[in-house]
Amino acid sequence: MPEIAFALSTQPIPIEEEALKFEKIPTRIYEDSDAASLYVANEIAQLIRQRQKQGKKAVIGLATGSTPTKMYEYLVRFHREEDLSFKNVVTFNLDEYYPMQPDSIHSYVRFMNEHLFDHIDIPKKNIHIPDGTLEKEDVRDFCKAYEARIREVGGLDIQILGIGRTGHIGFNEPGSSLGSTTRMVRLDRVTRLDAASDFFGLENVPTKAITMGVGTILSARRVIMMAWGEGKSSIIKQAVEGKIRESVPATFLQQHPNCQVIADRAAASSLTRVATPWLVSECHWDDALIKKAAIWLSQKLDTAILKLTNEHYNEYGMGNLVAEIGSAEHLNLKVFNDLQRTITGWPGGKPNADDSSRPERREPYPKRVLIFSPHPDDDVISMGGTLLRLVDQGHQVHVAYQTSGNIAVFDDEVIRFLDFATEVQKENKLLQAQFQEVREFLSRKKPGDVDSPEIQDFKALIRKGEALAACRYCGVPESNAHFMNLPFYQTGTVKKKPYSEADLERTCDLLRELRPHQIFAAGDLSDPHGTHRVCLQIIFQSLERLKAEGADWLKDCYVWLYRGAWQEWDIADMEMAVPIGPKDLERKRNAIFKHQSQKDSAMFPGHDDREFWQRAEQRNKETAERYNALGMAEYEAIEGFVRYHFLPGIPA
Structure with a gap:
């Protein structure tokens, strides 16, 4: 795969200050997750180098899941290609499933080793991850010691976060309190559903986890929450623009004096300045934004495009648009015709027809x-x-x-087909032996085990x-x-x-x-x-x-x-x-x-x-x-x- 040069821009999508008035957490939006991940990796690298010059340790809270993987990839590259040393770094991971063995493919210990720790020079003694192998009666003491160790090293300099669809940060599910510390929690069903594919079925996802608390996260001197993809757009809007409430734990970050959200365009797509920029500032109207605004207004008012009036546009911050176009009627007709031209029953183009207003060409035919x-x-x-x-x-x-x-x-599908093949090939001893091996493997297979070739x-x-x-x-x-x-x-x-x-x-x-x-x-x-x-x-x-x-x-x-x-x-x-x-x-x-x-x-x-x-x-x-x-x-x-x-x- 071609490498992404470090020259990749870390500049966010530009925005006027007025457009930020709905946002209660500073938010930087990037075109894609690669550029956003590079920005976060650069900030972490800068902290590490600064602490090295001061002869101090850099204490970093780390996250797992798909969101930070590219950031870890960049940190590994900084280590290999730019001689970034991690010998002065102390890390604390947010969470771990419970119970969980460290060598399991689902373990966050294994995740961190594969994505970061095995590829850098961080001392093993400086790595801290919640222990999913503890006896239940020992978890409380472990959590107290985890908190104490964070304090001993001077507290977290930076805490990296992702965000779940429930608004959880770490595994602090809805209902978590502002002052909560490291503890065992029960996982929300939505969180477990989101993890089901990794565990090959909801029934295999642990119901509990050990997590840093909201209070622990907020004690960090700097917090960065990352989010990629449209699936996170709704919860990012709630976290950044909504009211602070326990039902969405990420909203507590609004109280942090040095928190920043880093999102790609898709994850930020529901923020007011992105989804409806005409509600926050004067817009520079082009055809795409005109179409988007008219459709939004039509849906907002439950009114057909051709029935929108000047007053409708004025009421929702689009008076300057009507002034530019001339009238609501002119504007409506333009958008209506644009929409009409997208509709075609000939996705390959209609032969022997005027295709000037169709999405596809009539020639060549057939395609x-x-x-x-x-x-x-x-x-x-x-x-x-x-x-x-x-x-x-x-x-x-x-x-x-x-x-x-x-x-x-599913494994049962394999057995069903093998039963059929066995009946057809009863005289083929070699096939029967192979089928028996497969059956025996599947009978021993545990959830998450990799299938044989x-x-x-x-x-x-x-x-x-x-x-x-x-x-x-x-x-x-x-x-x-x-x-x-x-x-x-x-x-x-x-x-x-x-x-x-x-x-x-x-x-x-x-x-x-x-x-x-x-x-x-x-x-x-x-x-x-x-x-x-x-x-x-x-x-x-x-x-x-x-x-x-x-x-x-x-x-x-x-x-x-x-x-x-x-x-x-x-x-x-x-x-x-x-x-x-x-x-x-x-x-x-x-x-x-x-x-x-x-x-x-x-x-x-x-x-x-x-x-x-x-x-x-x-x-x-x-x-x-x-x-x-x-x-x-x-x-x-x-x-x-x-x-x-x-x-x-x-x-x-």
Whole structure:
């Protein structure tokens, strides 16, 4: 994977002072989590060097989880490439699950060793992490000693935090008091649901943890809370702009004299200055902001776009916009027409038709269409209606399954398929012996254990068979299904490797072979560490490489981004909206049903316990309802897309 130069800008997105009036915690917003992580790593490195010059120790409170991993990566690089020493550093981790063995793949001891401590020169005696192996009766004394040790070394210079969807900091769940100290706590169900994928099921997630208290965190001289992705946007708004209350422990940080929130654009997207900047200051209006403001006002007032008046705009801080445009009627018509042009029943372009106001070109026809699917079911879950429409309209549709998805298959599915294969191959003694080994392994397997290579292969074959069944149902030839098995995914665990040259070359080879006119890809940019985001980074890097090679076919290629099962694009951002009728919605559902191993109960359901087809249908129907409420035509459902402009000079 290409290294990110340290020259990466650590400057936040600029903002006028007036726009900060709703924020009770100073907040810096960055374009992405890489730049934000570099800023935090630089601040920690500066503290360490300053303390070294003073002959003092730097005392740092550390966090775990996906949020700080990039920050730790930068600190390791500073140590290796810039001779940053950690010999004067004393660390205290926020928390640990209880009970928990330090060598478990779920242990924060192991997490910290793998991400930081094993790669730097910090003395082992300077590392402090809550002990998940203690007898229950010993926990209280340990917690008192933990607090005492923090005081002995002079207190925390910096405390690094993430934030949970409940607003917890550390494992201080809703209801934690302002003065709480290090203690054992019971975990909130939402917190356990968020951790379920790491533990291969909610039933395996510990119900308790040892955590620093809110009071301990607030005693630090400096506090930095980091947040990435849209999933954190709602709770960041509450923490930064809301009232201080025990039900959202992160709001206590508003009382700290030296606290700062560091967020990427997605995590900050619900803050008033980002979501509705016209409410905080005068805006510099462009077409995108005009569209966003009019849609917001329409939804706020539950009024169709064409019914908004001058008074409506004036009441909500947009009087200068109406003055610039001339009238509400003129403004409304402009936004209405922009929205109308996004709607098309011809996602591959309509041949022999005027395409000047359509999202896609009429030529060439038929198009070669390449749909990238991070997992073997993302294609039909996220854009199944559009896929069916492309096939029905005669386009040459290919689907590239970027990963095997094998870790999302339950063990029982393997046994079910082996039983079938055993009956078919009763005379094959070699196969029977192999199947017996697999059965014995699964009988001994504990939650979180990594599957053997044979079982990983079996699970991959299960998902491959399901994907082929869905392709056949949708009318995609089996020869047009490409199983890429990108190497970064092949770890057998939730944690993946960084993508490498092998991942890029495999993707470039497929693109060179197909030379598609259209590419569809999962655009879950808000997830900084998940499979979807890594798969998208690989596609983007591959396109940049092919562009540098001078691939002339790229000039005729449009790239469309769809969203995964958990969220949808904002209507203000959608550039193509494909209506789905009742019959096609049923066909989409049936295509999803072909993925039997994900039916009824998925391995990694996230915080939503509905089946994937239910989430997808509701999302598509809600999009159609929102378009209808804005004054557009009424449809059964809609799938939305945003175009990725990777080449300068291509018309939008």
